[in-house]
Amino acid sequence: MPNRRKFLTQSLLSTLGLSLGSWGCKSTKVAPTESSSHVAHRTSHDLPLVISTWNHGIPANAKAWEIIDSGGLAIDAVEQGVRVVEADPTMTSVGYGGLPDRDGNVTLDACIMDKTGNGGGVCFLQNIKHPISVARKVMDETPHVLLCGKGALEFALNNGFKAENLLTPESEAAWKKWAKESNYQPVINIENHDTIGLLAIDKHGDIAGACTTSGLAYKMHGRVGDSPILGAGMFVDNEIGGAVATGMGEAVLKTLGTFLVVELMRNGMSPQAACEEAVKRIVSKQEYKDIQVGYLAINKKGEHGSYCIHPGFNYALYQAGTNKMYNSSSFKS
Ligand code: SD4
Numbered sequence: 001m002p003n004r005r006k007f008l009t010q011s012l013l014s015t016l017g018l019s020l021g022s023w024g025c026k027s028t029k030v031a032p033t034e035s036s037s038h039v040a041h042r043t044s045h046d047l048p049l050v051i052s053t054w055n056h057g058i059p060a061n062a063k064a065w066e067i068i069d070s071g072g073l074a075i076d077a078v079e080q081g082v083r084v085v086e087a088d089p090t091m092t093s094v095g096y097g098g099l100p101d102r103d104g105n106v107t108l109d110a111c112i113m114d115k116t117g118n119g120g121g122v123c124f125l126q127n128i129k130h131p132i133s134v135a136r137k138v139m140d141e142t143p144h145v146l147l148c149g150k151g152a153l154e155f156a157l158n159n160g161f162k163a164e165n166l167l168t169p170e171s172e173a174a175w176k177k178w179a180k181e182s183n184y185q186p187v188i189n190i191e192n193h194d195t196i197g198l199l200a201i202d203k204h205g206d207i208a209g210a211c212t213t214s215g216l217a218y219k220m221h222g223r224v225g226d227s228p229i230l231g232a233g234m235f236v237d238n239e240i241g242g243a244v245a246t247g248m249g250e251a252v253l254k255t256l257g258t259f260l261v262v263e264l265m266r267n268g269m270s271p272q273a274a275c276e277e278a279v280k281r282i283v284s285k286q287e288y289k290d291i292q293v294g295y296l297a298i299n300k301k302g303e304h305g306s307y308c309i310h311p312g313f314n315y316a317l318y319q320a321g322t323n324k325m326y327n328s329s330s331f332k333s
Contacts, residue, residue: 046320047205047302050077052198053246053294056085056094057316058323064200065318074200074208075114075136082110082132082210085196089168093194096129097168098214100175103221106166109228110135110212111146115238123228124149127163128156132212135228146228178218195227197234197244199298207298209236211244225249231259240266241300243275246313247293255281261297271297272305279307279331294328307331 050064051057064081068074086095093099100106110131111121120139122131123146134156138147147155157163167175195213202208211234213227226249227233233249235258236242243261245252252258257278264274275295282293294313298304306315306328313328 048074048201048203049298049302049304049317049319050081050198050200051296051298051304051315051317051319052081053196053244053296053313053315054194055314055316055325056088056091056194056196057198058325059084059088060196060198061316061318061323064198065323068200068202071203073204074202074206075112077200077202078198078208078210079112079132079136081198081200082196082212083130086130086132086212089170091194092171092174093214093217094196094212095131095214096164096166097171098166099171099217100167100214101221101223102179102218104167104172104175104179105221106171106214107219107221107223108166108212108214109225109233110210111228111230111234112136112139112208112210113230113234113236113242114139114208115206115236117237119145119230119236121146121228121230122148122152122156123224124222125152125156127153127166128161129164129166130161132210134159134161135210135212145230148224175218182218195233195246197227197246197296199234199236199242199244199296201298201300201302205300207236207238207242207300209234209242209244215249226252226257229253231256233258235259235262237262237266239300241271241298243271243278243295243297245293245295247308248291251282251286251288251291251293254286257282257293257295258297261295265297265299270305271299271303272307275305275307276331279309283309283331288331296328 050061060081064077067077089097108131109123112135113119120135197211199209215225243258261274294308311330
């Protein structure tokens with residue numbers, strides 16, 4: 001499978017009592033990839049910009065760019081951008097078609113943040129195709145930040161979202177195969193991390209971010225990752241910049257990774273240096289051999305950075321009129 005990112009998760013998953021199988025994600029067709037160790041683009045100050053994780057960032061960026069380019073707001077751009085991936089049944093790690101938990105339930109996590117520092121999220125949400133739009137409603141129309149499970153679903157249904165089955169025949173077949181073969185024993189596992197995290201700076205110079213995922217495939221029922229948590233899966237401070245995370249959510253949660261990246265930028269680091277420091281925080285304190293985490297960050301000037309533990313994380317950057325893939329640099333070679 002082209003561009004498949006394989007990471008062994010045996011030791012961490014054994015600790016958690018989890019057993020994961022292949023995410024089996026189909027790759028989006030993308031423009032040629034450039035290595036981000038080739039740094040010219042990092043110092044670009046071209047605004048506006050849109051940046052997002054993995055290959056599916058290309059169509060998400062394209063949608064977000066349409067909104068930005070017509071003078072729209074970053075908050076609308078990030079929501080509409082990630083909705084493209086949520087709706088795509090071939091993306092088996094986000095929204096509709098996401099691989100289920102070990103009991104066969106597709107459970108979704110998402111969060112969104114705007115230029116004022118306002119934010120909203122949903123976690124452990126089932127049967128709603130666009131969790132990011134429910135997160136937006138939580139942000140815009142409730143006094144709360146995070147709604148979970150049944151309460152999040154009730155809120156969504158009361159606000160006009162439709163309940164639907166998110167398990168596609170393909171995801172169901174993959175789950176049944178996993179359940180038969182793995183028998184819930186810790187085995188050497190393969191994981192393909194494909195959450196979409198998207199950041200945008202609009203023509204007014206304002207920043208927003210969104211993050212949405214079906215989380216780890218075959219996770220324990222009820223497990224929530226980093227993606228719906230502000231400061232873990234995504235964080236924006238419009239004075240400074242923003243960051244998104246992808247990969248093993250437990251490692252990101254333990255370090256509040258995106259909050260850390262933004263704070264490091266506040267204290268003077270470039271987006272690249274901040275992403276590197278946040279990855280170092282993980283590898284200095286946690287067993288990292290079998291897990292992947294990747295960070296993407298932007299600052300107010302339109303500079304960006306990315307860093308991950310193991311090679312394989314890539315991202316899409318729409319800046320100065322082009323929407324292109326880049327490979328992230330990594331701690332391990
Ligand atoms: C999670 N961080 O639920 C998510 C998974 C992920 O790319 O990022 N996949 O832990």
